[in-house]
Amino acid sequence: xxxxxxxxxxxxxxxxxxxxxxxxxxxxxxxxxxxxxxxxxxxxxxxxxxxxxxxxxxxxxxxxxxxxxxxxxxxxxxxxxxxxxxxxxxxxxxxxxxxxxxxxxxxxxxxxxxxxxxxxxxxxxxxxxxxxxxxxxxxxxxxxxxxxxxxxxxxxxxxxxxxxxxxxxxxxxxxxxxxxxxxxxxxxxxxxxxxxxxxxxxxxxxxxxxxxxxxxxxxxxxxxxxxxxxxxxxxxxxxxxxxxxxxxxxxxxxxx
Amino acid sequence: xxxxxxxxxxxxxxxxxxxxxxxxxxxxxxxxxxxxxxxxxxxxxxxxxxxxxxxxxxxxxxxxxxxxxxxxxxxxxxxxxxxxxxxxxxxxxxxxxxxxxxxxxxxxxxxxxxxxxxxxxxxxxxxxxxxxxxxxxxxxxxxxxxxxxxxxxxxxxxxxxxxxxxxxxxxxxxxxxxxxxxxxxxxxxxxxxxxxxxxxxxxxxxxxxxxxxxxxxxxxxxxxxxxxxxxxxxxxxxxxxxxxxxxxxxxxxxxxxxx
Numbered sequence: 001x002x003x004x005x006x007x008x009x010x011x012x013x014x015x016x017x018x019x020x021x022x023x024x025x026x027x028x029x030x031x032x033x034x035x036x037x038x039x040x041x042x043x044x045x046x047x048x049x050x051x052x053x054x055x056x057x058x059x060x061x062x063x064x065x066x067x068x069x070x071x072x073x074x075x076x077x078x079x080x081x082x083x084x085x086x087x088x089x090x091x092x093x094x095x096x097x098x099x100x101x102x103x104x105x106x107x108x109x110x111x112x113x114x115x116x117x118x119x120x121x122x123x124x125x126x127x128x129x130x131x132x133x134x135x136x137x138x139x140x141x142x143x144x145x146x147x148x149x150x151x152x153x154x155x156x157x158x159x160x161x162x163x164x165x166x167x168x169x170x171x172x173x174x175x176x177x178x179x180x181x182x183x184x185x186x187x188x189x190x191x192x193x194x195x196x197x198x199x200x201x202x203x204x205x206x207x208x209x210x211x212x213x214x215x216x217x218x219x220x221x222x223x224x225x226x227x228x229x230x231x232x233x234x235x236x237x238x239x240x241x242x243x244x245x246x247x248x249x250x251x252x253x254x255x256x
Numbered sequence: 257x258x259x260x261x262x263x264x265x266x267x268x269x270x271x272x273x274x275x276x277x278x279x280x281x282x283x284x285x286x287x288x289x290x291x292x293x294x295x296x297x298x299x300x301x302x303x304x305x306x307x308x309x310x311x312x313x314x315x316x317x318x319x320x321x322x323x324x325x326x327x328x329x330x331x332x333x334x335x336x337x338x339x340x341x342x343x344x345x346x347x348x349x350x351x352x353x354x355x356x357x358x359x360x361x362x363x364x365x366x367x368x369x370x371x372x373x374x375x376x377x378x379x380x381x382x383x384x385x386x387x388x389x390x391x392x393x394x395x396x397x398x399x400x401x402x403x404x405x406x407x408x409x410x411x412x413x414x415x416x417x418x419x420x421x422x423x424x425x426x427x428x429x430x431x432x433x434x435x436x437x438x439x440x441x442x443x444x445x446x447x448x449x450x451x452x453x454x455x456x457x458x459x460x461x462x463x464x465x466x467x468x469x470x471x472x473x474x475x476x477x478x479x480x481x482x483x484x485x486x487x488x489x490x491x492x493x494x495x496x497x498x499x500x501x502x503x504x505x506x507x508x509x510x511x512x513x514x515x
Contacts, residue, residue: 145338145340147336147338147340148340148342150305150308150310150334150336151334151335151336151340151408151409152357153308153310153328154308154309154310154328154329154330154332154333154334154418155330155332155333155354155357155358155412156328156329156330156331156357156358156359157357161357165342165353165356165357166342169342169344170342170344172344244344246343246344246392246394247343247344
């Protein structure tokens, strides 16, 4: 009984939210231009499904391209930073400084360098999403139990052995956990860039629709973004469960 | 087998240098079971790291197997209070871990895996874990994990086994059970053991010699030979000479704690 409710809860809440939204729009007679009701948004989604699909696809692939770059670069940098304390100490302030720059501010520079289009979107997605991957991988490596390290060193293991046998497998739950965060950030990056300087993508579509006062289409674009974001999050959450299920189960078990 | 010659170890902290051990001397013969007891913070764990070459002494010399120790030993098996099993590996793969690192096993690991697995299974059976090799560590109790940890420390048949309070986190019954497991393995395989413990009964039951350490900076202030016949039965713990020995050790430690 509780299990079915547990499973249905996300749907119930989502549908409930939309129901309240719809009811509020009708009850208070809210102007479509201020806040379109869900039914109006769905209508717009159906009517404009072609441009939504086309631009949604552009956003999806630029996001995934930027995210892919972030994964390879973030993993490599994370391993490097987690490997040595010196590199960690040297790079950390630089990375913090870099991460605290609002990425919106970088987009104009990218446009000057690469022109308007998909490249700035890919790079913005990459820039905004690599940081959590680096930090998580480095944390996973840096928190090896000292006793485990002693056990291996007393067997004659070198640093590489310790990393391969303990450090990297141990960092994997952190890595896969960070992918969920990174993919949502990557969407933020690509859409920000599309909004500022682009001629395709959901961000571009929404800016255009906004300047034409087509509010239902703006919200339809938002909806498409939400769908893409949730779908990608689900993919990486499933991947995490599959790859590092031991981490979840071991923390649940009583034996610890 | 092990000789510590007037070792001093100081390490820097924020509050200045701390001297962990001073003028520490210790002798352990090949095949001997040595226990080290002392008040908490006396540098027992430092002693473990010194012997295995994980830290270098500030002064003095560590000799193992007639060689001065200059870096990690490469031959020692170690087990700690925490079993430290790797949760992503099955019990069997955890036990096999040293063979993936220590030569000559390492280079033959792929070809000889079947025979290594057989060896690991035999070892697991000898500690009462037959049939558990494909479980994951987190599916087992603390006592079972500690048994597996002992197997991992011994799979490469090291000449030296270093134990740092390996049974301290277990309940009294499991602890006594594992004393017997360790006793039987030692009788059978004849390796040298250094057991660091604060359990005086454990030391008296298992060891040939008990070394009592002083409070920090630690050094060995007394070495006591344990003469009970081997292999010992748990009943020996309830005989008057055993109780006297534990009592004597207790007084020694009480003295160094107050002084």
